[in-house]
Amino acid sequence: MGDALREAVCEANxxxxxxxxxxxxxxxxxxxxxxxxxxxIKPSGVPYEELTPExxxxxxxxxxxxxxxxxxxxxxxxxxWRLYQAFEDIGGITHTHSPFAVAFAQARRSIPCLxxxxxxxxxxxxxxxxxxxxxxxxxxYEDWTGRVIVERFQSLDVRATPGVLVAGHAPFxxxxxPMESVHxxxxxxxxxxxxxxxxxxxPDVSPLPDWISRKHYERKxxxxxxxxxxxxxx
Numbered sequence: 019m020g021d022a023l024r025e026a027v028c029e030a031n032x033x034x035x036x037x038x039x040x041x042x043x044x045x046x047x048x049x050x051x052x053x054x055x056x057x058x059i060k061p062s063g064v065p066y067e068e069l070t071p072e073x074x075x076x077x078x079x080x081x082x083x084x085x086x087x088x089x090x091x092x093x094x095x096x097x098x099w100r101l102y103q104a105f106e107d108i109g110g111i112t113h114t115h116s117p118f119a120v121a122f123a124q125a126r127r128s129i130p131c132l133x134x135x136x137x138x139x140x141x142x143x144x145x146x147x148x149x150x151x152x153x154x155x156x157x158x159y160e161d162w163t164g165r166v167i168v169e170r171f172q173s174l175d176v177r178a179t180p181g182v183l184v185a186g187h188a189p190f191x192x193x194x195x196p197m198e199s200v201h202x203x204x205x206x207x208x209x210x211x212x213x214x215x216x217x218x219x220x221p222d223v224s225p226l227p228d229w230i231s232r233k234h235y236e237r238k239x240x241x242x243x244x245x246x247x248x249x250x251x252x
Contacts, residue, residue: 023049024071027058027110030196031074034114035066037204045114046092048077049196050102055079059098061089079103093160100164101192105176110196112203115188118210122146123183129206129213130225136209137231138238141178144206145170149185163187178235181206 030047034040043066048059058074075084075091082099084091092098098111122129122144129144131137136144147166154162167182167190180202181191191202216223225231236242 021071023051024058024074024076027060027074027196028069028071030110030112030200031060031069032066033197033200034112034203037200039114039116039200039203039207040066041115045112046094046098047110047112047196047200048092048095048098049110050079050108052079052106056085057098057102059095060092062092064089094163096158096160097164097167097190100161100168101190104164104168105171105192107177108180108192108199109194110199111190111192112196112199113188113190114203114207116203116207116210118214119183119189119207120187121214122210123188124186126185128183129210131231132213132216132223133226134230134234135212137226137234139202139205139235140181140209141175141235141239142231143225144181144183144189144209145174145179146183147185178239 027047027049034045034047039045043063046060048057050057056076056078058076061073061075064073073089075089076086077084077091077095077099079102082096094113101111126146128146131140131143147170150162150166163184167184170182176192180193181189183189189203189206191199191206193199193202
């Protein structure tokens with residue numbers, strides 16, 4: 019499992035570049051093996067085209083510390099660790115600085131569900147965290163980034179809302195495995211672009227009525243899903 023996961027995390031990170039979700043080295047993906055008690059994450063600052071499975075850094079779930087020290091892990095490792103600690107259902111996490119999602123984060127605005135493309139993946143708006151305080155930033159910036167995400171999801175379902183905007187910063191997404199978390203980042207960026215365009219055309223537009231958004235979400239992810247060839251998988 020460990021070697022296969024290492025390869026999957028490497029491939030997911032390389033997919034970020036192929037999908038043009040990252041600039042330079044601004045982003046990372048991780049994947050967790052809960053049975054063995056660790057997750058792999060991209061090394062800090064290594065270009066995506068140079069990545070190999072051996073570059074992926076194993077991190078202990080127990081304390082968030084690197085198991086190997088040949089490569090320094092992503093600076094966002096404490097955020098990933100916090101999310102794996104809090105959300106047992108997720109198997110992969112992705113962080114990008116994709117421009118339209120970042121624009122909403124910088125505007126400190128959640129992404130409203132304006133249409134069915136959004137509703138197919140996200141049940142309701144894509145939420146926004148609060149800003150970190152000065153003391154939180156100085157104490158442990160990346161760790162507190164994870165904490166404010168967890169705080170924001172106290173009354174939300176991480177499966178129905180597989181992504182978040184960190185205020186003033188950028189998006190994080192997650193999924194059942196590393197590649198699904200990447201795909202959710204792609205969807206979030208496209209949804210953000212569509213929402214931005216819609217708001218430019220009609221600033222006073224209302225969110226999609228719940229009976230329509232619920233229908234689109236549930237036909238892909240609900241107990242009686244009908245989309246696709248195998249029980250609603252996209």
